[in-house]
Amino acid sequence: MSFNTLGLEEELLKAVSKQGYTEPSPIQAKCIPVVLEGKDVLASAQTGTGKTAGFTLPILQILSKGPQLRKRPIRSLILTPTRELAAQILENVQAYSSFLDIESMVIFGGVNQNPQVTKLKRGVDILVATPGRLLDLHNQKHLSLANVEILVLDEADRMLDMGFLRDIKRVLALIPKKRQTLLFSATFSKEIKKLAQDFLINPVSIEATPENTTAELVKQKAFRVDKGQKTKLIIKLISEGNWSQVLVFTRTKHGANRLSEKMVKGGITASAIHGNKSQGARTKALAGFKAGSIRVLVATDIAARGLDIPLLPHVINFELPNVPEDYVHRIGRTGRAGASGEALSLVSADEVDYVIGIERLLGETLKTDIIEGFEPSNAPSEKADKPQQRGNQNWKNKSRGNRNRSSSGGDNSSRKRPSGGNSSSGKRIKFKRN
Numbered sequence: 001m002s003f004n005t006l007g008l009e010e011e012l013l014k015a016v017s018k019q020g021y022t023e024p025s026p027i028q029a030k031c032i033p034v035v036l037e038g039k040d041v042l043a044s045a046q047t048g049t050g051k052t053a054g055f056t057l058p059i060l061q062i063l064s065k066g067p068q069l070r071k072r073p074i075r076s077l078i079l080t081p082t083r084e085l086a087a088q089i090l091e092n093v094q095a096y097s098s099f100l101d102i103e104s105m106v107i108f109g110g111v112n113q114n115p116q117v118t119k120l121k122r123g124v125d126i127l128v129a130t131p132g133r134l135l136d137l138h139n140q141k142h143l144s145l146a147n148v149e150i151l152v153l154d155e156a157d158r159m160l161d162m163g164f165l166r167d168i169k170r171v172l173a174l175i176p177k178k179r180q181t182l183l184f185s186a187t188f189s190k191e192i193k194k195l196a197q198d199f200l201i202n203p204v205s206i207e208a209t210p211e212n213t214t215a216e217l218v219k220q221k222a223f224r225v226d227k228g229q230k231t232k233l234i235i236k237l238i239s240e241g242n243w244s245q246v247l248v249f250t251r252t253k254h255g256a257n258r259l260s261e262k263m264v265k266g267g268i269t270a271s272a273i274h275g276n277k278s279q280g281a282r283t284k285a286l287a288g289f290k291a292g293s294i295r296v297l298v299a300t301d302i303a304a305r306g307l308d309i310p311l312l313p314h315v316i317n318f319e320l321p322n323v324p325e326d327y328v329h330r331i332g333r334t335g336r337a338g339a340s341g342e343a344l345s346l347v348s349a350d351e352v353d354y355v356i357g358i359e360r361l362l363g364e365t366l367k368t369d370i371i372e373g374f375e376p377s378n379a380p381s382e383k384a385d386k387p388q389q390r391g392n393q394n395w396k397n398k399s400r401g402n403r404n405r406s407s408s409g410g411d412n413s414s415r416k417r418p419s420g421g422n423s424s425s426g427k428r429i430k431f432k433r434n
């Protein structure tokens with residue numbers, strides 16, 4: 001299928017081709033015509049499916065065809081959970097609107113509001129925002145949402161996870177009822193369904209039909225190791241593998257800081273990215289990582305959500321997430337847009353129950369291995385020469401024995417996903433780029 005068949009104008013086709021996209025991703029093929037028709041959309045899609053272009057391209061077309069007012073009022077609002085995602089969406093909006101007379105900008109907290117206020121005064125057609133700063137600037141009367149025609153709620157599940165439900169409702173109350181609303185979510189909990197029921201009108205449901213599962217694109221492997229040996233092992237893997245761009249996940253912000261400091265001491269350039277870091281520090285770390293001056297980015301789940309780092313070759317779970325869906329999101333950072341990648345997990349004895357949860361969600365077992373010199377103290381005594389054969393067996397045996405114990409080492413974040421999350425977030429799609 002080609003972009004030409006979707007009803008997009010020449011200026012947008014030119015922008016898409018400038019990006020090197022040769023064919024639309026499944027979510028784009030489904031979403032673009034429906035949005036162009038002016039319908040509400042309820043879409044199941046996560047980052048990595050091409051959903052941003054799926055909603056941005058038709059929005060740009062609708063806005064560019066509408067009346068051009070001299071003092072540009074905000075006509076489309078894109079609400080997102082994190083600053084990084086907001087910044088990335090703006091980058092996309094600007095790339096896709098490079099041949100159109102459309103002004104766009106992003107606002108988020110954690111940075112001085114004055115430059116944002118100055119820019120708002122000049123007028124924007126499309127505003128990308130996180131809920132807190134948006135409401136803050138609205139309360140200070142620096143912006144009006146009274147002319148919004150198209151609203152996008154992006155990563156709605158994550159916004160609810162992060163406690164933004166009340167803010168979202170406040171924002172919705174400031175936007176005209178007569179509007180087009182597009183809701184994107186990786187999972188569909190009761191809360192998301194209720195939100196859709198309350199604020200969308202006869203939405204068209206869209207799902208990105210998965211062509212490839214995670215496993216087909218991403219080589220996954222787990223190494224059993226004692227908790228106290230993980231830092232040494234990860235430094236060895238990265239150094240000896242000579243890996244230049246590695247995204248590492250920890251469960252806690254504190255853990256992310258500690259690990260990145262130890263990496264630096266071990267001679268590997270690293271930086272941590274999490275919610276306690278200033279926006280400046282986060283932007284700098286991400287830019288350094290993308291540019292290659294920082295080899296390792298150590299991140300927590302929330303900070304990493306939505307990061308778009310194309311063709312990331314390695315993702316390492318320094319600690320497994322206690323929410324199985326987060327494993328899928330994490331490894332979705334590698335093998336983006338059809339390229340293959342490698343996702344490694346360092347698993348200590350206290351994390352065995354997490355492995356079981358992840359395997360259940362994926363519907364497959366994780367290949368396990370033991371590295372010489374890093375044999376876990378609870379491992380069977382034979383040599384680690386046939387690791388695969390005994391690895392998975394061990395998870396299960398160990399887990400049964402552990403069931404009554406607290407399932408973590410105690411440094412676990414207590415974040416829980418809403419119930420009813422669907423496992424389709426485990427699927428990824430493949431699409432082509434030149």
Ligand code: AMP
Nearest residue numbers: 021023025047048049050051052432433
């Ligand atoms: P998203 O899911 O919107 O975050 O997009 C994920 C990545 O896919 C981004 O790097 C996009 O630039 C890229 N992308 C989006 N649409 C296409 C396409 N049709 N072909 C190739 N790459 C794409």
